[in-house]
Amino acid sequence: MNEARKLRLATVSLGGCFGCHMSLMDIDEHLIELAGKVEFDRSPLTDIKHCGPCDIGLIEGGVCNAENVHVLREFRTHCRTLVALGACAINGGLPAQRNHLDLGQCMRAVYGTRPGMDAGGIPDDPELPLPLDKVHPIHEVVRVDYFLPGCPPSGEVIWAFLSDLLAGRTPRIEHPALRFD
C-alpha cells in the first residue's frame, strides 16, 4: 500500500524579529509529530534558499524592502496555502511604526548622528535590498489564505492551527486562544 504523501511546509521571516518562528519552535514535542507529517522546504531547519512547490507557507514579518516583495511573491507562487503568521505579517507590526516618519530623515538620523555610525554614511552597497518608503502588511502585496494574529501567536495556537490544516480541516481558533497581543 502506498504511504500518504507528506505535505511540504515552508516558512520565512520578512520584516520580523523571528519571534513568530521561535513560537513555532515552542510547539516542543509536537515538532517530532510535525516532522512525521511534513517535509520542510525553505525554513530555519533546512538550508534551502528558494521556496519550491509547497502545500503550506508560513510568512512572518511585514514587507519592508524590495527583497521582501520578491520572496513573498515567490512564496505565493509556490505555496498552495499561504498563512500570515503574527502581527507584523498581518498589519506591519512594530516595523510599521516608522510609517509616519520620513524614511530619508530616519536613515540620515540613524547613519549620520548615532555614535559609531556617523563615519560611513547611509549604506549603499548594491547587494543591500532597497527599503520601501512604507512597511506593508503582506495582504497588500499577495493574496493571503489565513491570518493567525498575535505577537507572537503562542506555540499552542500555532500547533492547533497547523493540526487542523494538516488534517484537511478549516482552522478555527476561538477566543481566548485567539489573541492580538
Ligand code: SF4
Ligand atoms: Fe516579532 Fe511580534 Fe512581529 Fe512576530 S509579530 S515577528 S513576534 S514583532
